[in-house]
Amino acid sequence: MIKQLTKKSFLDQLNKQAAPSQDKETIFETAKTVIQAIREExxxxxxxxxxxxxxxxxxxxxxxxxxxxxxxxxxxxxxxxxxxxxxxxxxxxxxxxxxxxxxxxxxxxxxxxxxxxxxxxxxxxxxxxxxxxxxxxxxxxxxxxxxxxxxxxxxxxxxxxxxxxxxxxxxxxxxxxxxxxxxxxxxxxxxxxxxxxxxxxxxxxxxxxxxxxxxxxxxxxxxxxxDMIAGPSEVAIIADESAKAKHIASDLIAQAEHDTLARAYLFTTSKSLIEETERELVEQLEALPRQAIATEALTRFGGLVLVTSLTEAFELSNLMAPEHLEVQIDHALDYLRFIKHAGSVFLGHYTPESLGDYYAGPNHVLPTSGTAKFSSGLSVDDFVKKTTFLYYSKEALEQSKDDIVTIATEEQLAGHARAVLKRFED
Amino acid sequence: MIKQLTKKSFLDQLNKQAAPSQDKETIFETAKTVIQAIREExxxxxxxxxxxxxxxxxxxxxxxxxxxxxxxxxxxxxxxxxxxxxxxxxxxxxxxxxxxxxxxxxxxxxxxxxxxxxxxxxxxxxxxxxxxxxxxxxxxxxxxxxxxxxxxxxxxxxxxxxxxxxxxxxxxxxxxxxxxxxxxxxxxxxxxxxxxxxxxxxxxxxxxxxxxxxxxxxxxxxxxxxDMIAGPSEVAIIADESAKAKHIASDLIAQAEHDTLARAYLFTTSKSLIEETERELVEQLEALPRQAIATEALTRFGGLVLVTSLTEAFELSNLMAPEHLEVQIDHALDYLRFIKHAGSVFLGHYTPESLGDYYAGPNHVLPTSGTAKFSSGLSVDDFVKKTTFLYYSKEALEQSKDDIVTIATEEQLAGHARAVLKRFED
CATH class of the missing domain: 3.40.50.1980 (Nitrogenase molybdenum iron protein domain)
Structure with missing residues (x-):
């Protein structure tokens, strides 16, 4: 079942997951064939x-x-x-x-x-x-x-x-x-x-x-x-002594039941919370319909990580840039400022990920596999484009003329310079 | 040199340009080899x-x-x-x-x-x-x-x-x-x-x-x-009788001197403007340092298209979704509302593309090859990520509990339902 990891073994496991797999090549070849056929025929x-x-x-x-x-x-x-x-x-x-x-x-x-x-x-x-x-x-x-x-x-x-x-x-x-x-x-x-x-x-x-x-x-x-290339779903939970193992275990399981490749991590300052979470996981998995899937995911891609401080917990989380991040700490809103990279954040003891998955309002289509370092969850922005526009009067262009000609000449694009100069020939 | 195109022959030329090339495969194979080697060694x-x-x-x-x-x-x-x-x-x-x-x-x-x-x-x-x-x-x-x-x-x-x-x-x-x-x-x-x-x-x-x-x-x-996969640079110019052939020719050439694959089109309601532009092109190309490049681009990927109305001109431009769009019409700002898809727009008789390329403020890294239909030029947005966040009190979660359980049950994800229910067991 789920392992206790150190900071180092957690980072090793994370890096291993990022390596390219042989499977991927085969899947790409199939996709290429099907796409080409449909494009042509x-x-x-x-x-x-x-x-x-x-x-x-x-x-x-x-x-x-x-x-x-x-x-x-x-x-x-x-x-x-x-x-x-x-x-x-x-x-x-x-x-x-x-x-x-x-x-x-x-x-x-x-x-x-x-x-x-x-x-x-x-x-x-x-x-x-x-x-x-x-x-x-x-x-x-x-x-x-x-x-x-x-x-x-x-x-x-x-x-x-x-x-x-x-x-x-x-x-x-x-x-x-x-x-x-x-x-x-x-x-x-x-x-x-x-x-x-x-x-x-x-x-x-x-x-x-x-x-x-x-x-x-x-x-x-x-x-x-x-929108994005989605990988397996994942959650990271940051918790201190104020958190309940029962909540944490249920959230780790909710993540793990998605898929045998799902990832679920706990970063906590509390050794006893880790031990209680282990017991809770065993108990809660027993009656779960998708027990086999969840157990496999937790075993292969899960981990309970004891950290020395909440600062270290946020550091690890920022390195992981998890799709979902839960902060099960009292006054959780105060910790928002420590979050650099995450798809979506769930704050406090009564904000389980499944509330957001289904219901509360934020989008559940989110960047996975660390891509929250450079991309965002789905939003209205993904369905609009921005088109910039510009108007210069003749006087405004005349004032800028020399600078444009200077830069165009430096770039050896004489036609660019001339497009401005031609407008002042008469 | 540059051809006169009908609406139909313009669209044909545009579609032909979108077809995948054999070259592309070879380039991808080279890139794959180099990337793998550097990733490993x-x-x-x-x-x-x-x-x-x-x-x-x-x-x-x-x-x-x-x-x-x-x-x-x-x-x-x-x-x-x-x-x-x-x-x-x-x-x-x-x-x-x-x-x-x-x-x-x-x-x-x-x-x-x-x-x-x-x-x-x-x-x-x-x-x-x-x-x-x-x-x-x-x-x-x-x-x-x-x-x-x-x-x-x-x-x-x-x-x-x-x-x-x-x-x-x-x-x-x-x-x-x-x-x-x-x-x-x-x-x-x-x-x-x-x-x-x-x-x-x-x-x-x-x-x-x-x-x-x-x-x-x-x-x-x-x-x-x-940011994006950039293709060859391109401009579309929409012009009526108020435009000057000298300006248009200089802007088509500024685009064409970039690259033998650059694209430069004029959509105009004026037959005489087309004829004058042809003459101007010949004249202006003569002394251009990058004459060979510009001439090849204009010949292979350029076109002067006579349209029946400005409405048709904007239709064609929206179909093309050009990287750069110039609107050389009096009161050009009034025509902004007809533009659906374009990377960046240059309005009026004194706003040549090269003003924007270098100087005025809008970005010059723009979507090409019709990708302005679904993407935007580079902006501050490309360097930030959005992270959504959520906090629910115990009372708020309790009110939403039944709906979440209903949806989770429908999706056969019992663990998702339980993550909510476990929080109300005590």
């Missing part, structure tokens, strides 16, 4: 791969209006209400991310500024099959809709029987998805990137997926935009 | 590739304080002053991009918000050798410094003789670069991404480069952040 190749990877497709690839309406009858009211309240919270949080076009300078001689414009068409990848995550629909589609994206297209593989899980269709309606296609995996990413006769091309693809989806996204990057 | 491989691709390296790989000081004596005062004034303009514009951490909600029961935190270490790629672009140093380093990046590292291949061009070193000082390494190409990107004994690892790499640098950046993406 379009629907002909697409339907072949759907049949092969997702299973037989009954009916149209696009979920019809009737199917979407019928889905509402198949989901119980309690669940619909919970999703609607979650959507309201998510909308409220993300609304404050909306930015307005603005001027940097605005006078008679010089005007400059920056426009915010929505991306026109966005594709949202939602895992399907056995897994079924309506919360992912909300987290991806709501910021897109708030940004003003004209067309939000969702893709998800059909279940056996050829239909999308009704709950995903309902979540799509709640969060403003325009079109749903029943397709998953590499083939979904390829079809959205280049378009086929039956799947509309988009400008950007977001959303989580397995290693194949991640590989496909990184291969189409540049031809379309992508 | 570090300095041993790095210095071998510097010798092979950049030429012999005399002295240290890091530019010393003395060398940086000496560089100031080798650049004339006029150039230094022009760069300093450009830097001041760039700083003034980008300063308004700085965002503050903020609360989304802040009351006794719930606190949520979003932190802005700088990336710790950033690498800036600056082309060197025959080309020498101090303006690129300014455009990349100034936003990084404004964002609060702790360490800004610049890489650029040494010239013959083993030194960095003095003007690049001066530009680095002006714009806040901490460290300069004399290394370019794939080997620079690899060393910055994974670190070697003599080159410090960074978290993100930005800046323009040739096809090899672009390939290397896309291969290391995920292990470090990158």
């Amino acid at each position: 379009k629907d002909a190749a697409l339907f072949q791969y759907i049949e092969k990877f997702d299973g037989p497709l009954t009916g149209d690839i696009e979920v019809s209006k009737e199917e979407r309406k019928a889905a509402w009858e198949k989901v119980d009211q309690r669940t619909i209400q919970a999703l609607e309240r979650a959507a309201a919270n998510i909308r409220k949080f993300h609304q404050k991310q909306i930015k307005e076009s603005k001027f940097m300078q605005h006078d008679a001689e010089i005007v400059s500024g920056q426009l915010y414009r929505p991306i026109e068409k966005v594709g949202i990848y939602v895992p399907g099959g056995t897994a079924c995550y309506p919360s992912s629909v909300l987290m991806n589609a709501i910021p897109a809709a708030l940004a003003g994206v004209e067309k939000v297209i969702m893709v998800s593989p059909a279940r056996q029987g050829g239909e999308i899980a009704p709950i995903l269709s309902v979540a799509a309606d709640i969060s403003g998805v325009d079109t749903i296609y029943k397709v998953g995996g590499i083939q979904a990413v390829a079809a959205l990137s280049y378009g086929t006769e039956s799947v509309e091309k988009v400008d950007k693809i977001v959303g989580p997926g397995n290693a194949y989806v991640a590989a496909a996204k990184s291969l189409v990057y540049g031809d379309v935009g992508i | 570090k300095d041993a491989a790095l210095f071998q590739y510097i010798e092979k691709f950049d030429g012999p390296l005399t002295g240290d790989i890091e530019v010393s304080k003395e060398e940086r000081k000496a560089a100031w004596e080798k650049v004339d005062q006029r150039t230094i002053q022009a760069l300093e004034r450009a830097a001041a303009n760039i700083r003034k514009f980008h300063q308004k991009q700085i965002k503050e951490s903020k609360f989304m909600q802040h009351d006794a029961e719930i606190v949520s918000g979003q932190l802005y935190r700088p990336i710790e270490k950033v690498g800036i790629y600056v082309p060197g050798g025959t080309a020498c672009y101090p303006s690129s140093v300014l455009m990349n380093a100034i936003p990084a410094a404004l964002a609060g990046v702790e360490k800004v590292i610049m890489v650029s291949p040494a010239r013959q003789g083993g030194e960095i061009a003095p003007i690049l070193s001066v530009a680095a000082d002006i714009s806040g670069v901490d460290t300069i390494y004399k290394v370019g190409g794939i080997q620079a990107v690899a060393a910055l991404s994974y670190g070697t004994e003599s080159v410090e690892k960074v978290d993100k790499i930005v800046g323009p480069g040739n096809a090899y640098v672009a390939a290397a950046k896309s291969l290391v993406y995920g292990d470090v952040g990158i």
